[in-house]
Amino acid sequence: MERDIVRAGALTGYRRVVRELGGAPATLLAEHGLSDEMLDDPDCFIPYTGLMKLLEASAVRLGCSDLGLRIAAKQSMSTLGMMSVALRNAPDIRAAIKATSRSLYLHAPGLSVNMAPEFQKGREIVTYELSLQSAPRAVQTMELTMGLAVRITRMLAQRDDVITGVQFMHKPAATRVSYRRHLKLTPTFETNAYAIIIPRKGLEYSIAGANSEILAIFDSLLGLHSPNSGQSFDGQIDAVMTRLIRSGVAGLQDAADAIGLHPRALQRRLAERGTSFEAVRDAVRRRLAESYLAQKSIPLAHVAQLLCCADQTVLTRHCRRWFNMTPGSFRRHANENGG
Known part of the structure; x- marks a missing residue:
C-alpha cells in the first residue's frame, strides 16, 4: 500500500492559522503542489511528504515556531474522518488506542501507533512512528500529530489527567510557554520516540456514548477494506x-x-x-x-x-x-x- 499519502483533513485549520498570521495560504499551498480545492475535500489524499515540506516552509516563512501546535488546536475528532467512528465507540481509552492502531491507515498509512507498558512506572507509552523512506524534516508535522493526539485523547476521556506526559524526538522548536499553553504540560525532548504517556488508570477511563455494536460493524468493514x-x-x-x-x-x-x-x-x-x-x-x-x-x-x-x-x-x-x-x-x- 502507498504510504506517502495522508487525508487532506490532516490540514484542517492550516489556512485559518496562516491567515491569522498574515500569510497567504493559497500561495504557500501552490508552492508545494497543493491547492485550496484539495483541502476543500478532507477525504482527498495528498502527498504526506508534501504536507511535511509545506508545514516546515510555512513555519519559516511566517516566523511561527509553533505552527503545528496551532493547527492542532483548530482540529477535532472529525479531522480523522472515518476512523473517528472507531474512537467514539470504543468502550474506554485502551480500546480507543487499539482502534487507532488498527484503523490509522485510513487517515495516514505512513504513520503507525503502538502501545507498550512500563509496568514499574504504572503507565503505558503510546508511540507514533513515521514509516516513510527518506522522509523530509517533519518537526511541525509531528508536533501537529502529537498535539492532535493529546487533544483527542482528552476529548474522549473528558478529563486532562488522562495524559501525564508527551515526548518529542526533536529539540524544542518553540518556547516552553507555547508548549504548556497548547499541551497543558511541559513535554520532554530528544527522546527515542514520539509518544504520549498515559497512566494505567487513564486507560480504563470510559468513553461516554460508546456503542459496541457500531464498533463491531466498523471493525468488520475494516477487515474487508x-x-x-x-x-x-x-x-x-x-x-x-x-x-x-x-x-x-x-x-x-x-x-x-x-x-x-x-x-x-x-x-x-x-x-x-x-x-x-x-x-x-x-x-x-x-x-x-x-x-x-x-x-x-x-x-x-x-x-x-x-x-x-x-x-x-x-x-x-x-x-x-x-x-x-x-x-x-x-x-x-x-x-x-x-x-
Missing part, C-alpha cells in the same frame, strides 16, 4: 498478529476482530492452510522475541510482557522450545555474535 487485503491470507494474518502482540493483545478474538472474521471462520481458514491460530501466534512471538532479546536495554521481565507472556517463566519455556536455551543465554549468544 484492510490495506492487507492485497496480500496473501498468510501474510495478512501474520501482519495482524504482529500488530496485535505489539499492542499488548494476542487472543483469537482480537485477531478475528482485526481481520474481519468470526473466530471459527479464522480457525477454519488457517486449518485449510495446514496451520492454526496458535501456530501463527507462536511464530510471530518467536520472531519478535529474537528482536527484543537482542536488545540488552530491555529487561527480560519486560520482554515477557511485550510478548504477552503471563510471566518470565512462560518466556523461558518458550525460549527453550524455540532456541534450546534460556532467554539470558540467547541474549548473550546474540550479542557475542553481533546480534
Whole structure:
C-alpha cells in the first residue's frame, strides 16, 4: 500500500492559522503542489511528504515556531474522518488506542501507533512512528500529530489527567510557554520516540456514548477494506498478529476482530492452510522475541510482557522450545555474535 499519502483533513485549520498570521495560504499551498480545492475535500489524499515540506516552509516563512501546535488546536475528532467512528465507540481509552492502531491507515498509512507498558512506572507509552523512506524534516508535522493526539485523547476521556506526559524526538522548536499553553504540560525532548504517556488508570477511563455494536460493524468493514487485503491470507494474518502482540493483545478474538472474521471462520481458514491460530501466534512471538532479546536495554521481565507472556517463566519455556536455551543465554549468544 502507498504510504506517502495522508487525508487532506490532516490540514484542517492550516489556512485559518496562516491567515491569522498574515500569510497567504493559497500561495504557500501552490508552492508545494497543493491547492485550496484539495483541502476543500478532507477525504482527498495528498502527498504526506508534501504536507511535511509545506508545514516546515510555512513555519519559516511566517516566523511561527509553533505552527503545528496551532493547527492542532483548530482540529477535532472529525479531522480523522472515518476512523473517528472507531474512537467514539470504543468502550474506554485502551480500546480507543487499539482502534487507532488498527484503523490509522485510513487517515495516514505512513504513520503507525503502538502501545507498550512500563509496568514499574504504572503507565503505558503510546508511540507514533513515521514509516516513510527518506522522509523530509517533519518537526511541525509531528508536533501537529502529537498535539492532535493529546487533544483527542482528552476529548474522549473528558478529563486532562488522562495524559501525564508527551515526548518529542526533536529539540524544542518553540518556547516552553507555547508548549504548556497548547499541551497543558511541559513535554520532554530528544527522546527515542514520539509518544504520549498515559497512566494505567487513564486507560480504563470510559468513553461516554460508546456503542459496541457500531464498533463491531466498523471493525468488520475494516477487515474487508484492510490495506492487507492485497496480500496473501498468510501474510495478512501474520501482519495482524504482529500488530496485535505489539499492542499488548494476542487472543483469537482480537485477531478475528482485526481481520474481519468470526473466530471459527479464522480457525477454519488457517486449518485449510495446514496451520492454526496458535501456530501463527507462536511464530510471530518467536520472531519478535529474537528482536527484543537482542536488545540488552530491555529487561527480560519486560520482554515477557511485550510478548504477552503471563510471566518470565512462560518466556523461558518458550525460549527453550524455540532456541534450546534460556532467554539470558540467547541474549548473550546474540550479542557475542553481533546480534
